[in-house]
Amino acid sequence: MKNFTDEELMLKVANGDLNKLSTLFDRYHIRLYNFFNKMIKDKTISEDLTQEVFMKILKSRHTYKNGNFTSWIFTIARNSFTNHYQKNKRERVHLLNDDIYNHTETTNNKTEDNINHLKNALLQLSKNDRELIVMHRFQEIKYEQIAEITGASVGSIKVKMHRAIKKLKTIYFQQL
Template sequence: MKHLTDEEIMLQIAQGKLDMLTILFDRYNVRIYNFFNKMVHNKMVSEDLTQDVFLKVIKYKASYKNGNFAAWIYTIARNIFSSYYQKIKKERSNIIDDDKLVANESMVSENKQEELDHLQKALLKLSNSDRELIVMHRFQKIKYEQIAQIIGSNENAVKVKVHRALKKLKEIYFQTVV
């Protein structure tokens, strides 16, 4: 069964073979978790949101129409993040909890850890849409074409948006270094 494409597996899930979801879960849970963790910088929230994605996959399995599965699941993840963000928007503070970075401190030098912390802080200063684009493209390694499907845009527009978001990140990053 592991040789089946994501799309073939999802079609079987849509037909009621829910046990096939374990294969997709194994393939995508870490990627979806990392996407959320880069967006919210909170391990427990990221775990909850990741679980919500797979619950939605089950709930909306009939709406899957043999398109690109990765684009479909990331669209679900984006929608869940958007709902989460709207819910906590008023409660959100600017305090960043540094000890929640998912970096193995024993393997990363203190200087490198400081750079990672600084990058995470700079990422959190970006708008959600800019941060989302950078996370999908640079951290999740999603191709421009797929990002365009996920956000409902075209590939060239996504390239421009990612370029501009990276430029903003660079400015924020280097403004606060010194």
């Protein structure tokens, strides 16, 4: 069986082959969950927003026009996050409970402290700065795709990313 690209699968979904959405779900649900969890720091809400993205894809599948699928799905995810953020204006500061870092009893306490310190510094950034860092550094989305998602130029995304990293470094090292 041919391995379809994300774009080919989404075109099939847009044309009514809804079974192909399960393949896209398998490819993207963890990335979306991790994106939301880094932005919101709440597992339940992250799961709900991930599900919401796929419901929106199903409802608006006819609007997909064969563009970059990663950009398209993260635009939907970003809009879902923004809607959630607007409903809950005050930012919650929770300790991150990511499944990304599975700590064992042999984990060095200093390493764990450094990771927690970085997570807390990330929480202190503005929503926009944190979003850029999460998309680029954690989700490995290219600048071009982030520019497409945010509606900005690649150059401005690079500048914003540079500034966000600089702010993160300042916050991180001030708290040591």
